[in-house]
Amino acid sequence: MSADPKTLLADLLRQALNSVAPDHVDTPIVLERPKQASHGDFSSNLALQLAKPMRRSPRDLAALLMAELPASTQVAKVEVAGAGFINFTLAADAKTSVVNAVLSQGASFGRGAATGTKVQIEFVSANPTGPLHVGHGRGAAYGASLASVMDFAGHTVAREYYVNDAGRQMDILALSTWLRYLANFDITVPFPPNAYQGSYVVDMGAEIRNAHGDRFAKVTAEQVLAGVCSVEDDKEDHLDGLIANAKRLLGEDYAWIHDFALTEQLGDCREDLEAFGVPFDKWFSEKSLFDTGLVERAVTALEQQGHIYVQDGAKWFRSSTFGDEKDRVVQRENGLFTYFASDIAYHLNKYERGFDRIIDIWGADHHGYIPRVRGAIAALGLPTEKFEVALVQFAVLYRNGQKAAMSTRSGEFVTLRELRKDVGNDACRFFYVLRKSDQHLDFDLDLAKSQSNENPVYYIQYAHARICSVLAQWNGVERDLLDADLARLDGERELALCARLAAFAEVIQSAAADYAPHQVAFYLKDLAGEFHSWYNAERMLVDDEALMIARLALAAAVRQVLVSGLALLGVSAPTSM
16 A cells, blocks of 8 residues: 555546647646544645636535545545535545555655755854854754754755854954953953953953963053943944954954964864754855955945946945845945845855755845845845745743743843753754744743643654653564554544544645644644544553554554654654653
8 A cells, every 4th residue: 555645636636637638738737635533634626726727616526536536445435525626535544554664665755756946944053153042042953943844844954054254243252352361461452342241251351361361461441442432422332443453452362362262162162062962064155255255246246237336445245126115335435345235145155056946044134134135135136036034033941930031230131051951952952943934933841841742752752762661661573563454443533542642744734835834743742632632542452462563563653753843843852751
């Protein structure tokens, strides 16, 4: 028996369509699983699709199609329902055949055939200027899960982190670190309110002192502040003045301070993400775009196409022509390129690397950035349909039913590392993908730590542990389960479980197409729920050996799909709880 009855039914409908309406034989055939079990295992709206072009009643067309359906032993019943839907009920052995498919294919069950599509997913890409916080955590969990789902669906996926290692933010971090370092030698410069305030900056200053003594402290506070406007006059100009003085006073040593701060924070970020189970294939340096001349080449290309104009000494990209709310500066009057210019170059680089689909995962607050980037891609003459952006909303933490503080008195956000320590990696990864990425997420810390059926992570992992326990009690040879008499699986709950297993591949393809790994999370909750219901209603280790082997085979198949699904979401499958 085929483990893919959906393909069989589509073939049967295509043959019937060829008989009833040969001129419409190319009409797409859609088969969906009805929400109500009483409506059968699959339903098709083919008759409703054909009604208007054929000028016939949908129900009449449905009856004609049903009459022309070739007979199949895998179909128990076909009926016309509602406005003209064709509902199919599968034969029991067509449903249970999925058990052998899962057991024989193992971890490959549900994996899509290779599509040949090269997909690049860029996510997290937080400035390496401090620890990752809980907001970054949701983007990390979503991006990693989406990448795994798309890979499992058959695409070739490249996971990438864009390192903002050039530009003003890194200069601010370098300055912040140096000022904290100077304080160790009683060189007290009022710390700018818009510099990086976290304790990690103080720690980096102490590390430099411990390793290099006063090597970078051959200055006075007056020299650091020389010619710098006051914070009250303009805090941004004040900060830029301090940066300029740091570069002048330190000379070549400024690059050492800059690179030390970058290396420390980027290393912390890598370590945090690896511990979170979020791998990257490439860490792409923004600085490399300048070093290779790609930023200048991208701006020159836009200029040659007539998309750049000069105003007040600066070069502007005509992004308003492409749907942006206003034009954007790409090169300032002082000759320095803007962050937007390097972003244009980065996306040009993505296209030049030959990806078929380019997916950027951004925080929802970057929504307004989409038109200008898409506009730049179009202006460069590149196909915009390859470029897509998935937005991730912030996560709000709750404890004891109350909104938890997201930042400390010093202004530091709750870090991803702190959250992982509090509730564990599994709960973090699963709870982060429980909602569509563009929906607000309320993260219930108490629920995430609870060992109850209300905690979806615990509920799913407990189902896996239960199956492991039963198979351990059986103490048989699992390969013998491939010889199970699956006809013994004739109970309503057992057939429902089989139908749920058969839907796994469909869920994977849907989740990949919609950029929606939460669909996998929902599927696993449903699969675990149906297993627990069956487990509580029936005994596995019965005296009837044929029945026992059949039930154990089904349980083992459920276990495999739970393991595969949880792995896609970065969640473990413990064998005991």
